C-alpha cells in the first residue's frame with residue numbers, strides 16, 4: 001500500500017509529491033487533468049516573500065500586511081510559519097530551476113502588489129505560475145514520481161473517521177477504481193469556477209475535492225469569501241494580472257478620470273469598479289504611459305492576451321475591464337499541520353482553508369501557500385504514514401459507487417445540466433457576488449434548492465464508457481451545485497461586511513463575527529456555525 | 535456559420551466529419567463548447583485556461599495545429615485532433631507519451647550550481663521555458679511517422695532550456711541523452727516552429743544543440759538523418775506537408 005496518495009497535480013500537489021519523495025515515502029499523484037493543464041499555470045503576477053530584512057521590509061511587516069488583509073481571520077500561528085519560511089520556499093524553488101526574473105544586482109527581482117508596503121512579489125516575467133508548475137513537473141519526472149492522469153475523484157472512504165481509500169473514475173476507460181493509501185493529501189484546487197462564465201478560473205476548477213471531502217465529513221471553512229479580481233477583460237473573463245497596476249497602470253472611467261488608488265486591496269478596487277458599472281459607466285485599464293518597451297519587458301503575456309483577445313495594443317489604447325470571480329479563500333479546514341478533521345487526511349493549496357487569507361487574499365500569497373503547505377502536508381503525511389498499519393480494505397463501497405455511476409448513465413435526459421450550470425454561474429455572480437444582501441441571498445438559496453430537486457431528471461446523453469466527458473461534467477455539476485449552496489448559505493449567515501464579503505444590509509465589520517465560519521454535513525443538511533480562531 | 539469537426543466515437547467505428555451550425559462568431563473553443571452544450575452532449579475535447587497557457591486545447595484547424603482558445607473561428611473551419619497520437623475520442627488524443635519523452639531526454643536540473651545568476655542568464659532561457667507542452671509541435675513533426683521514439687521538438691527545446699541554464703552545473707547527461715532518437719533525427723523541416731503558439735523555435739533550438747554537441751565531441755550525424763527525413767514528410771491525411779498548412 002502506498003504511503004501517500006496525492007489528489008491533484010497543480011502546484012500544491014507537485015510540491016507535496018517532491019517533499020514526500022524527499023521524506024522517502026512512496027507516493028502516487030492522481031489528477032483529473034494532465035499535470036501541466038492544472039490551473040496553477042495561469043498564475044501570472046508572482047509569488048510573495050521577504051528575501052531580505054531591510055528598513056523597508058521584514059517578516060513582521062509581511063505578517064502584519066497579510067493579517068490586515070485577512071480582516072482578523074488569519075490564523076496567527078499558521079501565518080507566522082508561512083511568512084517565516086517564505087525566503088526558504090523561494091530559495092527552494094530557485095534551486096530546483098524556477099527561472100525567476102533578476103534585478104540589476106542579480107538578485108531575484110521583486111515587484112509591488114496591492115495591499116503591501118514593500119516590493120515583495122517575486123516573479124518570472126508574467127508566467128510565474130506556469131514556470132513554477134513546469135519546473136515542479138520536470139523535477140517530478142527526475143524523481144520518477146508516479147502519475148495517474150485523467151482520474152476523477154468520486155469519493156473518499158473512511159473508517160472510524162480515518163481516511164483509508166479514494167474512489168476514482170478512470171476517465172479514459174470508464175472504470176471505477178479504488179486506491180488505498182495510508183494517508184491522503186487533497187490538492188484539488190479552489191472553487192472559483194462555480195461562478196461559471198464569470199470567472200478567471202480554469203474550466204476544470206469546479207471544487208470537486210472540497211465537495212467530496214465535505215461529503216466524507218470534513219469541515220469546510222470561510223466558504224463565503226470569494227475574491228473578485230478587479231481587472232479581467234470585458235466579456236471575456238480573462239485576467240489582466242495585478243502586475244499591470246503594480247507596474248504603474250491606472251484605472252480610469254469613460255471620462256478618463258482615475259477614481260481609486262489602484263493599489264488598494266482587491267476587494268475595494270473590485271467594488272469600486274462594479275459600482276461604476278452599476279452607475280452605467282465603464283472602466284478601463286490605462287497602460288499607455290508605460291510605453292511598449294517597458295510593457296514588453298515586465299508584462300509581455302498581458303500584452304499578448306489583450307492583443308489576441310481584444311485586438312488592442314495596450315501601449316496605444318486603454319483596455320476595457322470588469323471584475324470577475326478569481327480566488328476562493330475558503331476550503332477544507334486545516335490545522336497548522338495541514339491536517340483536516342478526518343484522521344490521515346491532509347489538504348493543501350487552494351482547496352484548503354489553512355488560515356492564511358482570511359477574508360481577503362493578497363496577490364502573490366497563494367502561489368506561496370501552495371508550495372509552502374504542499375510541502376508541509378507531505379512532511380506530516382509521511383510522518384503519519386509510518387504509524388499506519390495496513391489492514392484489509394472493505395470493498396463494498398466500490399460496488400456501491402459503481403452502481404451509482406451506472407445509474408446516472410442510465411438516466412433519461414429531461415433537464416439540461418449545461419443550461420443550469422450557465423444560469424447558476426450568472427445567478428451567483430449577481431446575487432452572491434461583490435455585493436450581497438439578505439433578500440437576494442434568500443432568492444439564490446431558493447433557486448439552488450429547486451435546481452437540486454431537478455437533478456433527478458438531469459440525465460446524460462452520452463452513454464459510452466470510454467472518455468465520457470458528458471458524465472464527467474455531470475459529476476462536476478453535482479459538486480458545483482453543492483458548493484453553490486454552501487457558499488450562499490455561509491454568505492447568508494455572516495451578517496456583516498468583511499474583506500471580500502460585502503453585505504449591503506450590514507455594511508460594517510462586526511466584532512461578533514471575528515470568527516471563521518464552519519460548514520458541516522449533518523443528516524444531509526448543510527449546517528453553518530462560527531468558531532473562534534485557534 | 536458552419537463548423538466541421540472530425541469525430542471518432544470508438545475504436546470500432548470509423549472517423550467521420552460532422553457539420554454543425556454555430557451562432558456566435560468567436561473562438562474555435564467557444565464554438566466547440568456550443569456544439570457540446572447545445573448540439574451534441576457526447577462530443578469530447580479538452581480545454582482549461584481559455585487563455586492560451588495550459589496547452590490542453592490544441593487541435594488542428596484546417597490542417598494546422600492551433601490552440602482552440604486563441605484561434606478566431608471562421609465559417610467552414612475544419613477541426614481535427616492532433617496527429618501522431620492515438621485518438622481516444624473525437625478531439626481527445628492520448629498524451630501519455632509526454633512523460634516518457636521528457637524522462638528519456640532528462641530535461642530537468644541535474645545538479646544546481648552555486649554560481650550567481652544574472653539578468654541576461656535568465657533571459658537566455660526565457661523563450662524556451664515558456665513552452666506550455668501543448669503538443670502542437672509534436673503533432674506537426676513528420677519524424678514520428680517513422681520513429682515513435684523520436685524525442686521530438688518540445689523535449690529538445692526543453693533540453694536546450696536546461697543546457698543553457700546557468701544554474702545547471704552538469705548538463706552532460708542531457709547532451710548525452712539527446713544523441714539517439716534526438717537532435718540528429720530531426721529533418722529540420724521547420725513545421726514545429728511554424729505552429730508553436732509560444733513563438734518558440736524548436737528547429738533553431740535543435741540546430742543549437744547540434745552545434746553544442748559537436749563542440750563537446752559528439753559525432754555529427756546530420757547527413758544520415760537527412761536521408762531518412764526526406765522519405766518521411768508524409769502524413770496520413772494530407773500528403774506531403776512541409777509547412778504544416
Ligand SMILES: Cc1cc2nc3c(=O)[nH]c(=O)nc-3n(C[C@H](O)[C@H](O)[C@H](O)COP(=O)(O)OP(=O)(O)OC[C@H]3O[C@@H](n4cnc5c(N)ncnc54)[C@H](O)[C@@H]3O)c2cc1C
Nearest residue numbers: 008009010012032040045046153188189208349350366367
Ligand atoms: C488567472 C489567474 C491568475 C493568478 N495569478 C496568481 C498570482 O499571480 N499569484 C498568486 O499567488 N496566485 C495567483 N493565482 C491563484 C493561484 O494560481 C492558485 O491559487 C493556485 O495555482 C492553486 O493551486 P493548487 O495546486 O491548489 O490547485 P490547481 O492548480 O487548481 O490544481 C488542482 C488540481 O486538482 C485536480 N483536481 C481537481 N478536481 C479533481 C478531481 N475531482 N479528481 C482528481 N483531481 C482533481 C486538477 O486536475 C488539478 O491538477 C491566479 C489564479 C488565476 C486563475
Ligand code: SF4
Nearest residue numbers: 665666668669671730
Ligand atoms: S514548443 Fe511550442 S508547440 Fe511545442 S509544446 Fe511547447 S509551446 Fe507547444
Ligand code: SF4
Nearest residue numbers: 675720721723724726
Ligand atoms: S524541424 Fe521538423 S523534423 Fe525537426 S523537430 Fe521540428 S517538426 Fe520535427
Ligand code: FES
Nearest residue numbers: 582583584589603
Ligand atoms: S484552454 Fe488552455 S491553452 Fe487553450
